[in-house]
Amino acid sequence: MLDLKRIREQPDAVRQAIRNKNEKGDVEAVLAQDTRRREIIAEVEQLKNTRNVVSQDIARLKKEKQDADAQIAEMKVVSDTIKRMDEELRDVEGALRDALLLLPNLAHESVPVGASDADNADVRAWTPDKAIGLTEEPEVPLLDHIELGKKHRILDFDRGAKLSGSGFPLYTGEGATLERALINFMIDVHRRDHGYREVFPPFVVNTESMYGTGQLPKMSEDMYRCAEDDLYLIPTAEVPITNMYRDEILDTDMVPARFCGYSACFRREAGSYGKQTKGFLRVHQFNKVELVKFARPEESYDELEALVVDVERILKLLEIPYRVRLLCTGDTSFSSAKTYDLDVWAPAEKAWREASSCSNFEDFQARRANIRYRPDGPKSKPEFVHTLNGSGLATSRLMVAILENYQTPEGKIIVPEVLQPYAGFSLIG
């Protein structure tokens, strides 16, 4: 949610920023409701003041056993008017809030203006000494992750579809073990080496939480909902972890706070059928280790850079080729002010696949979720924190990269060295 004062004072800048973001947002509606709201407030508060003052008089008169019928009759009328105006005010405030919730976050000034992923900026790339398809050509035709999964009976998309529908991956044997190893490895690195506090969150949340991080009201089509209980399956651990501190004020020494947590992630991916739907590339359920930070506003962009470096470290330890891209305004998501994507190399497809997305939301989520902190000791006035998060990382896309990059000419799969202690084996096949 944007600061209403900012919209009021710089409507043109906000309008332009929304256009840059490739989003629609009705600034006029916000301004109109805001004006109307303040008109009503001025009027109704005047009436309430009258009511309070005269009510005191009535109390005094009654105490002195004097007649107060005239005042009571007068206040009856005033109270009715107040009631009517309060109703109108509530409607206007509801409309204002609805309009405000639909405005996207504005991009940071360092984000390149652009319309689509073609305008994203390459920041840096990293490749291990040996990388098939990049530093050396494959000796034999490469198998893709689906073929490798089938060959070794470690990924069973067909039976997953039987159980739940397409897009619900089933891991078996070493595949299941490797998935679990990967999750544990990533959490351990972030927890032990990078100083994040581990969280194991609930996988379903209520509507307030979904509004807090910005999934609602816009993305409701994309989420699984348990209608009976009015709960949503989380699309990312960002939702529960960020909402841990919804409607709270963090102590000064708690900020910056850094959390990492695993969750299964559920996405309906409505309307995206036919796009990269094979295998792991677009699934309804996947596993992800998420990083979430609550930062001081003046430090949040440093925290974003550090966050990206933390995610890169995982890929370096796994020795997976990757690149970092800065998303342009048009490709930056609704709630984000600045986003870096990390793409991993999938040699069988000869393609870079997004495996992580790291964003600074500035105070956009904090405003919605009402998460504040005291900047300077227990007496200082609370301010909104900046929230950040990044995938650290999603296992599905990472598994594609691992299987394809680590395949041998014989079609076997070497387990990345850092995962071997976690998996308990070093070779599949």
Next chain:
RNA sequence: GGAGAGGUGGGUGAGUGGCUGAAACCAACGGUUUGCUAAACCGUCAUACUGGGAUAACUGGUAUCGAGGGUUCGAAUCCCUCCCUCUCCGCCA
């Protein structure tokens, strides 16, 4: 699923219709005293919105005792609905 209890400021907890934005205590913050620590004492101690003022200092107003309605001139206090938490029983991992 059945039965019951309860939701008041950072915490504990008073408060059954008007002078209660809300006692008291604790915590926190500032200070005094003290050889140091501790203790004691004094003071401060909510937030949001809105108006005036320079988008200052300061200041007027309104709202807020789980949420929303209702009764009333007036509600933390009475009535209704909802939400949440806790305890016991049953069921279950």
